[in-house]
Amino acid sequence: MSRDFSHAAKQRRRSDQVTLSQVAEAAGVSPITASRALNHPEKVSERTRNSVLKAVEQLGYVPNLVAGSLASSRSKLIAVIVPSLINTVFVEVIKGLQETLEAEGYQILLGNTDYDLDREYQLVRTFLGWSCSALITAGLRHNQACQTLLNNWEHPIMEVMELGQGMDLNVGLDHVAAGRCMAKHLVDKGYRHIVYVGARMAQDYRAGMRYEGHQEMLQSNKIETPLIELDTLGSLQAGADSLTQVLTHYPHTQAIHFANDDLAAGALLAAQRQGLSVPNDIAIAGFNGLPLGQHVTPQLTTILSPREEMGRLAAKELIRRLSGKNVYRRQHDVGFTLQVGGST
């Protein structure tokens, strides 16, 4: 079988797709009744509904959602904008979102900003052009143009990942508090020479917020807050490399507080290879609660963030809003859990 696109019918009717009118004719009703039978089944008689469904089946009708959306200026599309797909964290949130949204018949229009706010603005523009019913975006920071555009938009906006006063709805967790929490754990354990290792925190600014919390806590304990910032994104390899870097710059380091589990696990595995004992020679802490952290020896001390849950909750709240129900709380704190392993 070979496909030929070259002579694609140059007429006005470019496709020979079955239309709703044809269905209506076959069912012996008017187009508008056929439309109702499919979209508001409760508004037509059972007889009509059945004959329309039968015609749909027979003709192999596939609704033209583009036309439907134009006519109703509504669509079952939801825009999802994330800064990265390499970082599994966002993928897990997407998973939670998708699971819940697809069950309600929504489709996800996915955009990736690569941590670039101008790119985000472009994506938002495009997505608004698709008359999405809602927009979900990771984070509370946007550029000015994007902010303006969204403020004038008349559909729900959900900002996830971090907690705070956003434009509309918000589901997330307090990253400053998370950083503080882990720092407190390290201090409580008796560590006094603690290095924070982050990766591109200007972009992954939530890691920066955790560093802020870390600083707060250490400073209130009169402890120095050395920082190593990598300029690659977090990965096992980067974590492994950073271990050497830390030990070179700060030879007395007792504990490393990593911005995420990829870095931390990479460092932990590297320490093992180098014959360093964790936590005796060096303690290691992460953030996220990735499965990997539970499977290394010693288990990684980390902060568990409920990512899929965050996605599911965000989707549920959005659906409530979209179905016209009152939304009582505009902000949801999904919290986090300190998970102490053997690595600290």
Add this chain to the structure above:
Amino acid sequence: MSRDFSHAAKQRRRSDQVTLSQVAEAAGVSPITASRALNHPEKVSERTRNSVLKAVEQLGYVPNLVAGSLASSRSKLIAVIVPSLINTVFVEVIKGLQETLEAEGYQILLGNTDYDLDREYQLVRTFLGWSCSALITAGLRHNQACQTLLNNWEHPIMEVMELGQGMDLNVGLDHVAAGRCMAKHLVDKGYRHIVYVGARMAQDYRAGMRYEGHQEMLQSNKIETPLIELDTLGSLQAGADSLTQVLTHYPHTQAIHFANDDLAAGALLAAQRQGLSVPNDIAIAGFNGLPLGQHVTPQLTTILSPREEMGRLAAKELIRRLSGKNVYRRQHDVGFTLQVGGST
């Protein structure tokens, strides 16, 4: 003879979004010229183009892509259907796709089948309704209804992940050969008691294909091919659990060939915790070439599949086809590489 707009306007226009006509008016040209200025800039004079762009800027015009798509029966949407988002493999392919497609101005409409072919059919129906310019789907297997629907569809279809005669375009690798390759490696290393561990291979049938290759190779060497099939999806935890299961059922096992790296790494880390020596007590092999495999000790023997590259290549081929260029090869083998670590 003037028409009464005040009445009509009140009736229908639900949003006060700026339209192309308003832009045209502000720029002092006809709507169609404004449309051209934005979509085929080379077809209008520079003066016109500039005044239109200025008007767009001033009015904050955001093109209604739904209307545009309906009128032109084209859209810059590309449907991507994958069986899972938990499995990082698909996410990496998506990443490669997205990177390339977004650069060309396409948007991704993402669907997740959860390894259910009926769900796939539903998603395809919906996506066709959005007049996507192309469809990308993971795998060559579809149900009958889906097959029929797609055969009558007049846009490019790209099937990725596995190599074979598909409906249209195809970018993938030969999973049977990959299974054979790893099995050969294990045999060459001298192992004679080899267990294959897969997870839900009825659904993740590509793992099943690798098992076929594995069987072929072992049988031609007169070696038994015991199989353990888990009924959870691949994960570190499942891999860890399966280790016990293998050693209970087949105490003489020398090597385990895992369907993927998550399972293999999980088993490797579990072996370490249990004080088993890898590969002396038990050899472990995986599939995928996940970064994790390189960071454990010993390094995991695995088969590296170029996943992002697969996504990028698929996207590039699709774009070639969409821009009307001839596509010489309909099938692309991205190959795989045996990566021998210390685990075998």
Add this chain to the structure above:
DNA sequence: CGCTGTCATGATAGCGCTACCATTCCTTTT
């Protein structure tokens, strides 16, 4: 018996944009 209300259905008029063809005003060719 008219009046009102409810239910099922239909006629009409767009949603905001672009394909198609026509028009205008040049420049180039013979």
Add this chain to the structure above:
DNA sequence: AAAAGGAATGGTAGCGCTATCATGACAGCG
């Protein structure tokens, strides 16, 4: 000088669907 071609622009007519209002049928009520 007339014909032909080209570049820029515009008028018209939809794309396939649904919102809105209109209609007809029939039940319940005083």
